[in-house]
Amino acid sequence: MRIAVVGAGPAGVYSAQELVDAGLSVDVFDKVPAPYGLVRYGVAPDHPKTKRIALALGRTLGNPAVRFFGNVAYGLDLDLRDLLACYHAVVFAVGADDDRLLDVAGEHLWGVGSAAQLVSWYNAHPHADDSFAHTVLAAREVAVVGAGNVALDVARMLVGGPHRLAASDVPERVLDLLARSRVTDVRVIARRGPAQAKFTVPELTELGKLDDVDVVVDPADLAGADDEADSRRARANVELLRGWAERPTGRAARRVHLSFRLRPVAVVGETAVAGLRLDRLGVPSTVPAQAVVRAIGYRGAPLPGVPFDEETGTVRNLGGRVVDATGTVLPRLYVAGWIKRGPSGVIGTNKADAAETVRALLADADGFPAPLKVGPATVPALLRGRGVRFVTWPGWLRLDAYEVALGRSGGRPRVSVDDLATMLAVTRAGDL
Amino acid sequence: MTFVVTSRCVGTKETSCMSVCPVDCIHDIGEQVVIDPVECVDCGACVDVCPVDAIVHEGEADDPSVVADAYRRFGLEAP
Numbered sequence: 001m002r003i004a005v006v007g008a009g010p011a012g013v014y015s016a017q018e019l020v021d022a023g024l025s026v027d028v029f030d031k032v033p034a035p036y037g038l039v040r041y042g043v044a045p046d047h048p049k050t051k052r053i054a055l056a057l058g059r060t061l062g063n064p065a066v067r068f069f070g071n072v073a074y075g076l077d078l079d080l081r082d083l084l085a086c087y088h089a090v091v092f093a094v095g096a097d098d099d100r101l102l103d104v105a106g107e108h109l110w111g112v113g114s115a116a117q118l119v120s121w122y123n124a125h126p127h128a129d130d131s132f133a134h135t136v137l138a139a140r141e142v143a144v145v146g147a148g149n150v151a152l153d154v155a156r157m158l159v160g161g162p163h164r165l166a167a168s169d170v171p172e173r174v175l176d177l178l179a180r181s182r183v184t185d186v187r188v189i190a191r192r193g194p195a196q197a198k199f200t201v202p203e204l205t206e207l208g209k210l211d212d213v214d215v216v217v218d219p220a221d222l223a224g225a226d227d228e229a230d231s232r233r234a235r236a237n238v239e240l241l242r243g244w245a246e247r248p249t250g251r252a253a254r255r256v257h258l259s260f261r262l263r264p265v266a267v268v269g270e271t272a273v274a275g276l277r278l279d280r281l282g283v284p285s286t287v288p289a290q291a292v293v294r295a296i297g298y299r300g301a302p303l304p305g306v307p308f309d310e311e312t313g314t315v316r317n318l319g320g321r322v323v324d325a326t327g328t329v330l331p332r333l334y335v336a337g338w339i340k341r342g343p344s345g346v347i348g349t350n351k352a353d354a355a356e357t358v359r360a361l362l363a364d365a366d367g368f369p370a371p372l373k374v375g376p377a378t379v380p381a382l383l384r385g386r387g388v389r390f391v392t393w394p395g396w397l398r399l400d401a402y403e404v405a406l407g408r409s410g411g412r413p414r415v416s417v418d419d420l421a422t423m424l425a426v427t428r429a430g431d432l
Numbered sequence: 433m434t435f436v437v438t439s440r441c442v443g444t445k446e447t448s449c450m451s452v453c454p455v456d457c458i459h460d461i462g463e464q465v466v467i468d469p470v471e472c473v474d475c476g477a478c479v480d481v482c483p484v485d486a487i488v489h490e491g492e493a494d495d496p497s498v499v500a501d502a503y504r505r506f507g508l509e510a511p
């Protein structure tokens with residue numbers, strides 16, 4: 001049996017591994033030439049250890065029972081009819097590419113953008129646009145709205161200094177711009193209290209270890225937080241925050257302010273951002289900011305031909321089986337990862353999640369249509385016929401080696417290539 | 433730095449941690465599970481799912497011998 005997996009992020013690759021373990025053949029498609037999804041394009045570049053998850057994922061994609069097709073977008077290069085004709089079943093693991101809006105006045109102002117835009121920029125995503133990064137790094141004060149690790153990643157990247165990235169894979173262009181950062185104050189603005197923050201303990205701890213950066217916490221924000229902290233993580237976070245709150249304000253060149261129980265009401269400014277108006281239980285305040293970054297969560301985008309739940313921003317599903325609005329199962333269609341359960345959990349969470357999906361698929365397999373009318377050569381031929389320059393696994397390995405070589409010349413482990421034309425040339429996409 | 437499994441796992445062992453480890457570095461050694469400190473990428477996924485809070489960051493372990501043992505099992509010295 002042959003299965004298509006759309007998305008080569010953690011959820012797609014873990015699904016592929018489960019399918020291969022069950023003896024099936026798998027084709028994994030991704031819209032970008034490089035695999036690994038947010039491991040490559042989300043995880044902060046100053047977390048090289050976490051990036052190493054890519055090595056484990058690569059073992060699956062290099063398995064002979066798996067074929068990789070990079071630079072192939074579902075909905076653009078292939079549609080549902082193609083996939084259902086060529087595969088017994090399809091697992092969508094496309095992640096959550098959209099972001100949630102603040103839904104406040106002034107959100108359209110120049111200088112308001114999403115964490116995703118910055119994350120794609122510093123991680124060298126080939127579709128990234130640098131303009132928001134330029135705006136943010138030209139600001140002195142930046143407000144980051146959110147209370148999760150992505151908000152902390154952004155804060156750390158903005159004030160941590162480029163020297164922390166000396167051994168990372170970020171392109172020179174990114175290092176240069178970070179070196180010219182004018183940011184002195186980042187205000188991380190959380191809607192709920194410190195005990196409800198979704199920061200993980202290691203990420204919060206790391207914030208306190210940046211050179212020449214003070215973490216500023218208002219002691220008043222911590223009132224009652226101990227009683228509300230009902231998990232080990234919440235207790236540890238509150239303890240860390242208290243440590244900062246009780247410390248006299250330092251003299252560092254840059255600061256990260258962590259503030260809580262604030263609801264953004266409006267972005268203020270004439271044409272460009274001047275500040276963020278906030279509300280705390282009816283008490284208004286305004287913080288100065290020349291850039292506002294939304295880090296309040298990612299959101300799935302609808303897939304053509306697949307039922308979507310606008311409320312949750314996920315594909316409608318029951319335990320990984322795609323269902324329509326009435327709850328009826330749509331045969332042969334499955335989902336895994338963020339598009340299935342929403343943007344929560346860590347990378348490893350997607351493993352158990354993919355396992356659940358593949359269990360459902362295998363349980364249904366008896367009902368899949370018997371032999372497909374087409375063989376394994378059909379999809380590559382179809383793509384070639386459509387002029388799609390797809391990237392194969394050996395192609396990706398060439399780019400991988402190229403990035404390592406690029407790094408070596410600059411004394412770094414690797415340097416990411418983000419120019420689509422170069423990526424396609426190095427991978428020799430399209431010539432087979 | 434790594435995460436270590438404390439003795440609280442003994443007898444409770446039900447492998448939720450293994451099913452979420454992104455790099456498959458948690459191994460079942462019989463009475464409990466152990467984490468390979470070289471392979472572990474410090475993601476903390478295992479900590480959040482353990483029903484008995486058996487997994488701690490090595491910096492937070494109450495008993496340093498737990499950390500030393502965790503490294504020794506893989507032929508390493510604790511840093």
Ligand SMILES: Cc1cc2nc3c(=O)[nH]c(=O)nc-3n(C[C@H](O)[C@H](O)[C@H](O)COP(=O)(O)OP(=O)(O)OC[C@H]3O[C@@H](n4cnc5c(N)ncnc54)[C@H](O)[C@@H]3O)c2cc1C
Nearest residue numbers: 007009010011031037038042073074094095337338346347
């Ligand atoms: C900024 C950020 C930092 C993070 N840092 C960490 C961290 O340090 N540690 C941790 O444990 N977790 C981290 N996470 C969470 C982790 O990245 C996610 O849990 C995980 O990546 C979700 O896996 P996924 O496969 O569902 O989605 P993704 O990783 O997003 O993978 C989806 C893939 O599908 C592809 N795709 C999308 N649409 C199409 C299409 N139409 N056709 C073909 N392909 C398509 C995408 O290109 C992508 O490669 C972070 C998340 C973010 C956003």
Ligand code: SF4
Nearest residue numbers: 453472473475476478
């Ligand atoms: S911290 Fe992450 S990588 Fe390390 S053992 Fe736990 S789940 Fe595995």
Ligand code: SF4
Nearest residue numbers: 441445446447449482
């Ligand atoms: S989840 Fe906890 S109790 Fe279960 S095996 Fe892992 S460490 Fe042991």
